[in-house]
Amino acid sequence: MFNCDEHAAYSACALAFRDRLILEWNRTQQRQTYADSKRLYYLSLEFLMGRALDNAMLNIGQKDVAKAGLAELGFRIEDIIEQEHDAALGNGGLGRLAACFLDSLASLNLPAWGYGLRYRYGIFKQEIIDGYQVEVPDYWLDFNPWEFPRHDVTVDIQFYGHVNRSQGASGKTTAHWEGGEMVRAVAFDVPIPGYATTTTNNLRLWSSKAASGEFDFQKFNSGDYESSVADQQRAETISAVLYPNDNLDRGKELRLKQQYFWVAASLYDIVRRFKKSKRAWSEFPEQVAIQLNDTHPTLAIVELQRILVDLEGLEWDDAWNIVVNTFGYTNHTVLPEALEKWSVGLFQHLLPRHLQIIYDINLFFLQSVERAFPNDRELLARVSIIEESQPKMVRMAFLAIVGSHKVNGVAELHSDLIKTTIFKDFVSIFGPDKFTNVTNGITPRRWLHQANPRLSDLIASKVGGNDFLTDLTKLNGIELFVNDKQFRKEWAEIKHANKIRLANLIKETSGVIVNPSSLFDVQVKRIHEYKRQQLNIFGVIHRYLTLKAMSPEERQKQLPRVSIFGGKAAPGYWMAKQIIHLINSVGGVVNNDKEIGDLLKVVFVEDYNVSKAEIITPASDISEHISTAGTEASGTSNMKFVLNGGLIIGTCDGANIEITREVGENNIFLFGNLAEDVEDLRHAHTYGSHTIDPDLAKVFAAIEEGMFGSTEDFSGMITAVRDHGDFYLVSDDFHSYIETQALVDEAYRDQEEWVTKCITSVSRMGFFSSDRCISEYAEGIWNIEPLHVERDAGVRKGE
Numbered sequence: 001m002f003n004c005d006e007h008a009a010y011s012a013c014a015l016a017f018r019d020r021l022i023l024e025w026n027r028t029q030q031r032q033t034y035a036d037s038k039r040l041y042y043l044s045l046e047f048l049m050g051r052a053l054d055n056a057m058l059n060i061g062q063k064d065v066a067k068a069g070l071a072e073l074g075f076r077i078e079d080i081i082e083q084e085h086d087a088a089l090g091n092g093g094l095g096r097l098a099a100c101f102l103d104s105l106a107s108l109n110l111p112a113w114g115y116g117l118r119y120r121y122g123i124f125k126q127e128i129i130d131g132y133q134v135e136v137p138d139y140w141l142d143f144n145p146w147e148f149p150r151h152d153v154t155v156d157i158q159f160y161g162h163v164n165r166s167q168g169a170s171g172k173t174t175a176h177w178e179g180g181e182m183v184r185a186v187a188f189d190v191p192i193p194g195y196a197t198t199t200t201n202n203l204r205l206w207s208s209k210a211a212s213g214e215f216d217f218q219k220f221n222s223g224d225y226e227s228s229v230a231d232q233q234r235a236e237t238i239s240a241v242l243y244p245n246d247n248l249d250r251g252k253e254l255r256l257k258q259q260y261f262w263v264a265a266s267l268y269d270i271v272r273r274f275k276k277s278k279r280a281w282s283e284f285p286e287q288v289a290i291q292l293n294d295t296h297p298t299l300a301i302v303e304l305q306r307i308l309v310d311l312e313g314l315e316w317d318d319a320w321n322i323v324v325n326t327f328g329y330t331n332h333t334v335l336p337e338a339l340e341k342w343s344v345g346l347f348q349h350l351l352p353r354h355l356q357i358i359y360d361i362n363l364f365f366l367q368s369v370e371r372a373f374p375n376d377r378e379l380l381a382r383v384s385i386i387e388e389s390q391p392k393m394v395r396m397a398f399l400a401i402v403g404s405h406k407v408n409g410v411a412e413l414h415s416d417l418i419k420t421t422i423f424k425d426f427v428s429i430f431g432p433d434k435f436t437n438v439t440n441g442i443t444p445r446r447w448l449h450q451a452n453p454r455l456s457d458l459i460a461s462k463v464g465g466n467d468f469l470t471d472l473t474k475l476n477g478i479e480l481f482v483n484d485k486q487f488r489k490e491w492a493e494i495k496h497a498n499k500i501r502l503a504n505l506i507k508e509t510s511g512v513i514v515n516p517s518s519l520f521d522v523q524v525k526r527i528h529e530y531k532r533q534q535l536n537i538f539g540v541i542h543r544y545l546t547l548k549a550m551s552p553e554e555r556q557k558q559l560p561r562v563s564i565f566g567g568k569a570a571p572g573y574w575m576a577k578q579i580i581h582l583i584n585s586v587g588g589v590v591n592n593d594k595e596i597g598d599l600l601k602v603v604f605v606e607d608y609n610v611s612k613a614e615i616i617t618p619a620s621d622i623s624e625h626i627s628t629a630g631t632e633a634s635g636t637s638n639m640k641f642v643l644n645g646g647l648i649i650g651t652c653d654g655a656n657i658e659i660t661r662e663v664g665e666n667n668i669f670l671f672g673n674l675a676e677d678v679e680d681l682r683h684a685h686t687y688g689s690h691t692i693d694p695d696l697a698k699v700f701a702a703i704e705e706g707m708f709g710s711t712e713d714f715s716g717m718i719t720a721v722r723d724h725g726d727f728y729l730v731s732d733d734f735h736s737y738i739e740t741q742a743l744v745d746e747a748y749r750d751q752e753e754w755v756t757k758c759i760t761s762v763s764r765m766g767f768f769s770s771d772r773c774i775s776e777y778a779e780g781i782w783n784i785e786p787l788h789v790e791r792d793a794g795v796r797k798g799e
């Protein structure tokens with residue numbers, strides 16, 4: 001007998017289903033090429049895919065077959081699925097959104113490709129050691145059956161060098177970008193199967209390596225072996241590692257190199273494909289839509305203009321028309337520290353021709369502004385793509401706006417805010433129609449069907465099968481059963497089982513034992529001051545102090561709660577790391593307090609990632625989405641939690657507002673100040689007297705007395721609120737947060753009413769499917785249509 005362990009069973013399973021995908025993938029690509037219809041190219045520096053096997057099996061309808069087959073061999077399918085390493089090529093919401101979009105694009109049979117970077121290291125693995133975050137490299141490529149190296153698809157990408165000009169016979173001057181160095185981009189393709197469809201789209205990730213050019217060759221021949229190896233390594237560095245920042249622009253030269261490398265390779269590929277059709281350049285925007293996921297790929301605008309003008313010889317204005325009609329730009333944040341800027345000097349050094357083109361784009365843009373708004377020099381300075389600072393900077397968001405035909409935000413409030421704050425002047429210049437909203441969504445396949453199979457099956461049994469997974473508005477069918485005893489009983493049982501599953505994960509990973517009958521209160525997301533995990537943990541401390549002050553009799557009457565945290569801090573984000581440390585220190589004290597027992601547990605789940613989210617999300621009773629109003633562009637985990645039958649406590653921010661509109665005010669716990677009041681409150685902190693809520697002051701006192709150990713470690717978090725202007729309004733919202741948490745306890749005591757709220761909420765979540773969201777993009781921005789791939793009997797069904 002040969003030895004087949006779980007990993008071998010995983011490989012066998014993955015390779016078998018992958019063969020299916022390859023067939024449909026080839027057919028889809030052939031069909032799309034043949035039809036020659038307009039395609040979307042989604043450019044994203046991040047694709048936070050998670051695991052692929054379960055998703056592939058579910059999407060092609062083969063999971064039951066796999067389960068039975070594996071059982072015959074003595075394996076549990078869950079154990080096999082767990083063998084796979086997460087594809088973690090993203091930081092958080094932005095990257096996961098891109099992954100949900102790919103699932104919806106394929107499921108809607110839309111001709112679309114994703115383009116990204118094949119990082120050798122994705123987001124780091126987080127270990128918690130003595131309560132502190134430690135980052136460990138995430139090498140994930142040991143065995144990856146889901147990618148196909150395409151050594152036949154390569155593009156050489158140029159960096160540095162200088163610009164020369166030549167004059168043609170017609171007298172026209174042409175710019176030539178010469179010299180510098182070349183790096184080779186190699187394509188790796190990843191199949192993206194749609195759910196219950198034959199469409200399998202392509203995600204193309206670029207990997208960097210040294211271009212075998214004259215440089216290396218000469219060096220090698222002249223015996224300069226060491227330096228030719230160094231060149232090799234320098235080239236490979238470009239796609240080596242994902243920058244681990246979420247909502248922060250801190251890139252150095254390497255980040256700009258990553259951006260240009262990926263953008264230039266993708267555009268070369270797109271243009272090469274277009275040219276095969278032998279159409280006129282003017283038809284380019286009728287064949288190609290390119291969406292910029294944030295400003296990271298903004299150089300694509302400049303690169304396409306360069307290709308058209310320098311290489312293809314088009315007139316500037318004709319080229320620019322094509323460019324603007326091709327691109328759309330999605331903004332994901334209003335936080336000023338996240339808005340990308342690159343110094344002119346760096347551009348000059350790395351991409352000299354692109355800098356010239358940016359200057360020209362800016363010149364023509366400012367001239368048009370000047371014509372429409374004569375003598376408004378301040379306006380010109382405000383909207384200039386070049387910031388006249390020391391050093392001068394290129395404002396990437398402004399370049400993205402000027403070079404796109406549509407700009408969208410990701411939730412209603414956010415889209416309104418960009419129009420009235422950071423991009424206000426551009427609304428006056430281009431008119432309001434250029435700016436639009438597309439509220440984010442999530443794929444119900446992964447975030448309900450896959451993560452919560454029992455709930456998905458229960459719903460299916462009431463709404464006439466699995467059609468709700470492709471038309472999520474059908475969820476409203478379960479509202480009819482909100483008073484059905486058996487349905488409610490099963491509903492509650494499923495939630496409890498999901499909580500047991502999470503309790504097991506918590507025990508395995510942190511050693512803490514939690515009672516699954518407690519209220520599970522979850523906040524999992526990147527650690528960031530604006531997301532206010534500090535508000536949550538201060539609230540936990542307040543709860544602890546309150547419990548401690550009670551008589552044993554009184555304490556008996558309290559509702560047991562588990563506060564569950566998870567999330568990574570950017571390695572250089574000191575305050576975020578302090579927040580993690582405080583959470584763990586509080587856990588260390590509270591969890592070992594015999595007087596408190598099950599009444600309060602505090603858990604930090606280390607290394608929060610997509611796979612852990614699939615276990616955590618279905619297990620929440622309440623989850624926290626408590627950003628300072630106006631700072632969280634949308635949030636998407638809020639949607640996932642409600643879709644899985646958890647309620648949320650949140651501020652009036654991002655998509656929380658639309659969730660409230662859909663589920664009804666009675667089914668959500670909103671608190672805190674509104675976005676429109678933030679400016680005044682901040683002003684008052686700085687110029688008025690800033691009083692701290694007395695309950696919060698007690699929390700600070702407890703920390704400063706050393707109740708949770710090292711006081712100096714946590715002093716930064718306290719002074720930020722008390723002495724440094726409390727920029728995130730923790731003190732302003734603390735009281736209403738505590739009050740609202742008390743309402744949560746009260747509501748949870750009435751389990752009948754609670755279950756009613758949960759079922760009602762789920763039934764009204766149809767709007768938040770990424771299918772709805774993608775359909776809006778397809779119609780309003782991309783102008784693309786579904787293309788059905790003919791079904792070849794036997795390919796899917798396996799007859």
Ligand code: Z16
Nearest residue numbers: 093094246247332333632633634635
């Ligand atoms: C990111 O994940 C987001 C914004 C951003 O500027 C950079 C990164 Cl890496 C997030 C937003 O914070 C979140 O509100 C939103 O839901 C998500 O992008 C997807 O739009």
